[in-house]
Structures are given as C-alpha cells and as structure tokens.
Amino acid sequence: MTQHDTIIIGGGHNGLICATLLARAGQRVVLLEANRNLGGLAATREFFSGFNAPLASTLYAMPEKIVAELQLDQHGYTPSSQTLDLIALSRNENPIHIKADTIGGAEVGESTSYGDYQSMLRTFAKALAPFWSKTMPAISDRKLSSLATFGHLGIKLRTMGRADMLEFFRVAMLPMRDLVDEYFKSESLRAALCWDGLVGTSMAPRSPNQSVITVLSRMAGSHGGLHTIPSQGMSSLISALESAAIAAGVEIRTETPVSKVIVGGDEHGQQVDGVLLANGETIRASRVVSSADPKTTFLNLVGAPALEIEFTNRIRRLRTKGYVAKLNLALSSLPKFKGLDEPNGRMITADKMDDLEFAWDSAKYGEIPETPVMEIVIPSLRARGLAPEGKHVLSANVMYIPGQISGGWTAAKKQELLSRLIAILDLHAPGLSTLVEHAELLTPEDIQNEFNVSGGHWHHAEPSVDQLLMMRPTYEAAQYATPIPGLYLCGAGSHPGGDISGNAGRNAAKAILS
Ligand SMILES: Cc1cc2nc3c(=O)[nH]c(=O)nc-3n(C[C@H](O)[C@H](O)[C@H](O)COP(=O)(O)OP(=O)(O)OC[C@H]3O[C@@H](n4cnc5c(N)ncnc54)[C@H](O)[C@@H]3O)c2cc1C
CATH class of the missing domain: 3.50.50.60 (FAD/NAD(P)-binding domain)
Structure with missing residues (x-):
C-alpha cells in the first residue's frame, strides 16, 4: 500500500x-x-451537447508570479494578453466601454475622472498586493516575523505618501456607491464600476464593508486585474x-x-x-x-x-450564503447587442446602481428580484472549442439570487427566473431569445449541490x-x-x-x- x-x-x-x-x-x-x-x-463542463462552459468564466486575480512559479507554460497553458472591456449596457442610452485607461462612449469629463479613479485604485492595490500572497499573522502573535508583516504593511501604506495614505484610510471601507459617486455622473457607468467590488458577495452598492478592498485585491492579478479568457479556454x-x-x-x-x-x-x-x-x-x-x-x-x-x-x-x-446564479445559453449564432459591433467584453445590464440595490433588497428577503442584474460574456468569441462551428455560448453571472426562496426552488420558480433573464437579454439584444437552443440556470442551491460548496458561495x-x-x-x-x-x-x-x-x-x- x-x-x-x-x-x-x-x-x-x-x-x-x-x-x-x-x-x-x-x-x-x-x-x-x-x-x-x-x-x-x-471546471469546464458540457452543459448541452457540443456546448461547454466553466462556472468561472474569466481570469483576473491570478498573479503572474504563480503562473511562472508553477511553470504552467511547460504544461500547455498560455495566458491571454487580450483583456476584456467592461461594457455598461443601458436600455435607453448607448453602451459605455470601460478599458484599462480610457472610457469610450461617455461624456468628456468622465474620461478624466476615470483616469483619476484608476490611478487612485492602482496606488492602493500596489501597496496591498504583497499581503494577498502572505500568511497573515495570528492576532496575538508577537513573533518577530509576524510583527514584521504588520510593519511591512505599515511601511507600504506610509511610502504611498501622506495624502494617499490618508485617502486610503478614508475610502477603504466606503460603500461602492459613495466611492463611484465621487468620481462619475453617468448612472450606468457607476453601476458597472460597482460590479467588480460586489460580485460574489452579499454586499450591494450602499453596503459599507469590504467592497473597495475586494476591488483592490482583484487588481493584484496579472494585467492589473483586467479580465481575460485564455484562448484555449x-x-x-x-x-x-x-x-x-x-x-x-x-x-x-x-x-x-x-x-x-x-x-x-x-x-x-x-x-x-x-x-x-x-x-x-x-x-x-x-x-x-x-x-x-x-x-x-x-x-x-x-x-x-x-x-x-x-x-x-x-x-x-x-x-456562507451565496447570491450569484449562473446562466449558460447555447446559441445558434452570435446575438447582436444594441450599440455594439461585437459583444466581445463583459457586459453589465444595470441602468443604475439602484438596479443592483433593489435586486439585493429582494434577495435578502428570499425573493426573486424583479430585475436581476447580469454580467454577460460570450466566451466562445475568445476561446476555441466551447461551441460547435458558427454557434456560441453566452454565460452570465446573475445577482442577487437567493439560495433559498419560500416554497423552495421548484421547476416553475426556476422557469420564472429564466424567463425574466431572457426578457432582459432581449431588451439589450433584440431577438436573442430566438437563438436559444438550450438554457442552463444554476441557482446558488444548485451550485452548492453540484460543486460541493456551502451556500454555493463564490468565496x-x-x-x-x-x-x-x-x-x-x-x-x-x-x-x-x-x-x-x-x-x-x-x-x-x-x-x-x-x-x-x-x-x-x-x-x-x-x-x-x-
Ligand atoms: C457562479 C460563479 C462564477 C464565478 N466566476 C468567477 C470568475 O469568472 N473568475 C474568478 O476568478 N472566479 C470566479 N468565481 C469564484 C471562483 O470560481 C472560486 O472562488 C474558486 O474557483 C475557488 O477555488 P478553490 O480551489 O478554493 O475551491 P473550489 O473550486 O470550490 O474547489 C473545491 C473542491 O473541493 C471538492 N470537495 C468538496 N468537498 C469534498 C469532499 N468531501 N471530498 C472530495 N472533494 C471535495 C469540490 O468538489 C471542489 O472541486 C465564480 C464563482 C461562482 C460561484
């Protein structure tokens, strides 16, 4: 043995x-x-004959040093250098494209504000980055090595400069809403920028706690936390x-x-x-x-x-209650989204931050939100082999969806949620519903059962x-x-x-x- x-x-x-x-x-x-x-x-699974998708669609948080340390290039993995735009969809206005350093489709002033916003976040993210790859000292630990970790953090914050350090302490626990309100005017832009602090948590735009810290920790990944999809999936x-x-x-x-x-x-x-x-x-x-x-x-x-x-x-x-559901659609062809040449980014379906807040209000009382918010990607545009030739996979993270609802997640309740989601998609991409060959909707309860994770929680x-x-x-x-x-x-x-x-x-x- x-x-x-x-x-x-x-x-x-x-x-x-x-x-x-x-x-x-x-x-x-x-x-x-x-x-x-x-x-x-x-894990990537076949959710319909010939159509594959992972639950986790995009990469943003993995630091380059882990890929290098594990020598993953020698095991067939090539990181993608093509980052995905974050796209703020709106029912009545043109989409706004948020890139690494610029914004397309927003008012002139928003671009300047975005530069300031990104520069502030990058400074803080850089100072915190070493601490995500360290063991945190025990609270009562007085060992020199533990005190050194705290000391290192102190030095990192202090060397940002006095003004940045004070600003860090001011914004670190702000609700996402307050932070983006300080910088931006456009409602759909604010909502899209909130998403990265909130997704996977039970925080909404108005919740004070750790959302800004979540954004900063995600920015420690390669490409400064910008999302990619590996070309081999x-x-x-x-x-x-x-x-x-x-x-x-x-x-x-x-x-x-x-x-x-x-x-x-x-x-x-x-x-x-x-x-x-x-x-x-x-x-x-x-x-x-x-x-x-x-x-x-x-x-x-x-x-x-x-x-x-x-x-x-x-x-x-x-x-450990998860609030993210997953929608996977097998599509017979590429849908056309209003105002986009190609739906080749991460598309957020919130017109305003209150869409997220109201969805959370319903979910926290165990109800299905009237208008859930989605982060949509079409991974088959980036990765080969996810769908048969000419066909596509649409994957969406859906917030906020409760794991338990009164009466339980019956087939009828899931169908009700699915119909709402398809109707929202049809608003942004008219006719998308006619392309659907198959739909898979996983509630947090399904994720718990299929992936062996308490509450189906993202974290x-x-x-x-x-x-x-x-x-x-x-x-x-x-x-x-x-x-x-x-x-x-x-x-x-x-x-x-x-x-x-x-x-x-x-x-x-x-x-x-x-
Ligand atoms: C809907 C959704 C979308 C997401 N999208 C993204 C994304 O796009 N990008 C991103 O970076 N992150 C995403 N995440 C989060 C990310 O996928 C997880 O945080 C991460 O994969 C967790 O990795 P892990 O190895 O710690 O745990 P897991 O991936 O959960 O692995 C734990 C493993 O333990 C196994 N296990 C549990 N119990 C037992 C047992 N008794 N015996 C044997 N095996 C057991 C499970 O089967 C599982 O395979 C998403 C999460 C969700 C829920």
Whole structure:
C-alpha cells in the first residue's frame, strides 16, 4: 500500500496548486476530488451537447508570479494578453466601454475622472498586493516575523505618501456607491464600476464593508486585474495545473468523495490520522489539507465531537450564503447587442446602481428580484472549442439570487427566473431569445449541490471584514493550520479568499513547509 505524507481534499485550482508545491518539496501527496472533473468552481463542463462552459468564466486575480512559479507554460497553458472591456449596457442610452485607461462612449469629463479613479485604485492595490500572497499573522502573535508583516504593511501604506495614505484610510471601507459617486455622473457607468467590488458577495452598492478592498485585491492579478479568457479556454489552465501536479508526483483520484477526516490522538492531544472515503476505504496520513469550504471541512468532515464548542460555533456562524446564479445559453449564432459591433467584453445590464440595490433588497428577503442584474460574456468569441462551428455560448453571472426562496426552488420558480433573464437579454439584444437552443440556470442551491460548496458561495465564505485577513475563516484557523494538529485549510475560505488566484493554495503550502 502506498504511504502518503499528505492527503489533499478537493481538486479545485487551490487544491491542485497546494498539492503540486508540497510534492515538489518531496512529500508523497494524494489528491481526492469528489467530482468527475478537476477544477472545482473553475471546471469546464458540457452543459448541452457540443456546448461547454466553466462556472468561472474569466481570469483576473491570478498573479503572474504563480503562473511562472508553477511553470504552467511547460504544461500547455498560455495566458491571454487580450483583456476584456467592461461594457455598461443601458436600455435607453448607448453602451459605455470601460478599458484599462480610457472610457469610450461617455461624456468628456468622465474620461478624466476615470483616469483619476484608476490611478487612485492602482496606488492602493500596489501597496496591498504583497499581503494577498502572505500568511497573515495570528492576532496575538508577537513573533518577530509576524510583527514584521504588520510593519511591512505599515511601511507600504506610509511610502504611498501622506495624502494617499490618508485617502486610503478614508475610502477603504466606503460603500461602492459613495466611492463611484465621487468620481462619475453617468448612472450606468457607476453601476458597472460597482460590479467588480460586489460580485460574489452579499454586499450591494450602499453596503459599507469590504467592497473597495475586494476591488483592490482583484487588481493584484496579472494585467492589473483586467479580465481575460485564455484562448484555449479555462480548461487549459486546469489541465496545466493537473499536468504540473502529476509531473510533481501527485496521485490524483477523481470521483472520490471524502466522507470523514479521521482524528486520532492520545493523552498528549489530537492528531489527524487520514480520511475515510465515501466508498468505505481508509487512507492514512498524518497531514490532511482541505480545500473544501470551512463549514464542509469542520462540520461535515471532522464533526463537532472532535472540536471545541466555541470553535464549532464560530464555524457554524460563518456567513456562507451565496447570491450569484449562473446562466449558460447555447446559441445558434452570435446575438447582436444594441450599440455594439461585437459583444466581445463583459457586459453589465444595470441602468443604475439602484438596479443592483433593489435586486439585493429582494434577495435578502428570499425573493426573486424583479430585475436581476447580469454580467454577460460570450466566451466562445475568445476561446476555441466551447461551441460547435458558427454557434456560441453566452454565460452570465446573475445577482442577487437567493439560495433559498419560500416554497423552495421548484421547476416553475426556476422557469420564472429564466424567463425574466431572457426578457432582459432581449431588451439589450433584440431577438436573442430566438437563438436559444438550450438554457442552463444554476441557482446558488444548485451550485452548492453540484460543486460541493456551502451556500454555493463564490468565496466559500463571505469576505466581509470580520471574515477577512487574520480572521479568515476564524482567528483559530487563519494561518492555514487548524486547531486539530495535522489538519490544514487551503481553499477560498482561507486568506485571501476566492476568485481564481491560487493564493490560498500557494500560501497554505508555504505555511506547511515553513
Ligand atoms: C457562479 C460563479 C462564477 C464565478 N466566476 C468567477 C470568475 O469568472 N473568475 C474568478 O476568478 N472566479 C470566479 N468565481 C469564484 C471562483 O470560481 C472560486 O472562488 C474558486 O474557483 C475557488 O477555488 P478553490 O480551489 O478554493 O475551491 P473550489 O473550486 O470550490 O474547489 C473545491 C473542491 O473541493 C471538492 N470537495 C468538496 N468537498 C469534498 C469532499 N468531501 N471530498 C472530495 N472533494 C471535495 C469540490 O468538489 C471542489 O472541486 C465564480 C464563482 C461562482 C460561484
């Protein structure tokens, strides 16, 4: 029987990265993934015969240094250098194109404001960037290395200059609405710029908390956080991560759900002793690293009897309700959007920020919003092989959609939401509905069930201030080690959170090896 040093639970991108780095350091690693496909929330699946799409459509948060460190170019992955415009759609006005440095289609003054806005965000994002790829010190930790991390942050903020530093402290916790109101006049432009701070969270434009921080963390990715779609598709990133893991010696087993983390121990304390698989097989190892979300890891796989009651309660109280649904359409041809030569960007369907706010108001009370807001991409314009020749895939993130609604997500309720979404699409791209060969709509509840993520949450747990940095997911487990010796976390529920960045998986491996 093969002896393993480390068992990784979950083959999302973070699990794969953590496994590879541990194996490269000489550990014998086995990775166990419940689903048939690797990639977790970033896996590409066939949703209709001949039509493929990943749940996570675009890349923006993965830093170049992770791609380089893993030598993904040697495993068939080529990052795209073509960034996607952010396009503010409006029912009655022409679309506004937001590029890296300029805005097209808006009033003259808006372009100047956009330059100032981007320059402010870039300064702050650059100062914070090193901290997404570091283990956060424990709150009570007085070790020199931990104090140095705080000191480094202080120096980074201070060297921005006094004015920028004060401005950073002023805007860091602002609601997105207040921030964009200071800079822009156009309603649809404001709404589109809000989106990147809000998507994947339960924050709306008026919510103060971490939305500005979310924007800044996303800007630490390559191209300053601008979105891309790999020309070979998102599947080429996941295949490269798989290939790198195999080359490093990782044993990968898919369709292998873990049902229990085995916690043993003696009079000296607890110690992880391996995992029990759903098929009854036991795999022993003294280190288990879970990329499953924190609630799944602790409440389902470890179980409350092995945990301190206070810790269990903190995990139980984590806010993990997801509010993003996914719409995938198989289209017989390319739709024509009003005012656009080609729908080759990320298109936001909000006329104004209140469209987002009102959608959130309904969702937080468990109701389907009258007018949900969508971020639409047509990935088949950028990546080959997602649809049959001449046909296209439309993928949209839909906000805010509750995981639970009164009476449950019946087929009729899903159809009601789908009809609303198609009607909105028809307003922006007249006749689009006639092109639909098949529609797939995944609610947060579907995402939870199909992808094994509590609440179907984009980040595994809300990235709010109380669940961020040295508090993520809780202060007892924020350095990837957990209260159970030998058990570690390495997924989106750990610092610095979700998105396809690879930071959590890499940071966890570094923490384990340090
Ligand atoms: C609708 C939606 C759209 C998104 N779009 C984007 C986007 O465009 N760009 C972007 O950067 N991010 C996007 N995200 C977020 C991003 O996909 C995630 O934050 C990221 O993929 C999380 O990666 P991970 O490896 O930490 O976890 P996951 O990808 O969730 O992987 C965890 C893995 O663990 C497995 N697992 C769980 N329990 C067990 C068990 N008991 N046994 C074995 N295996 C188990 C799961 O099956 C899963 O494969 C999106 C998220 C959602 C929900």
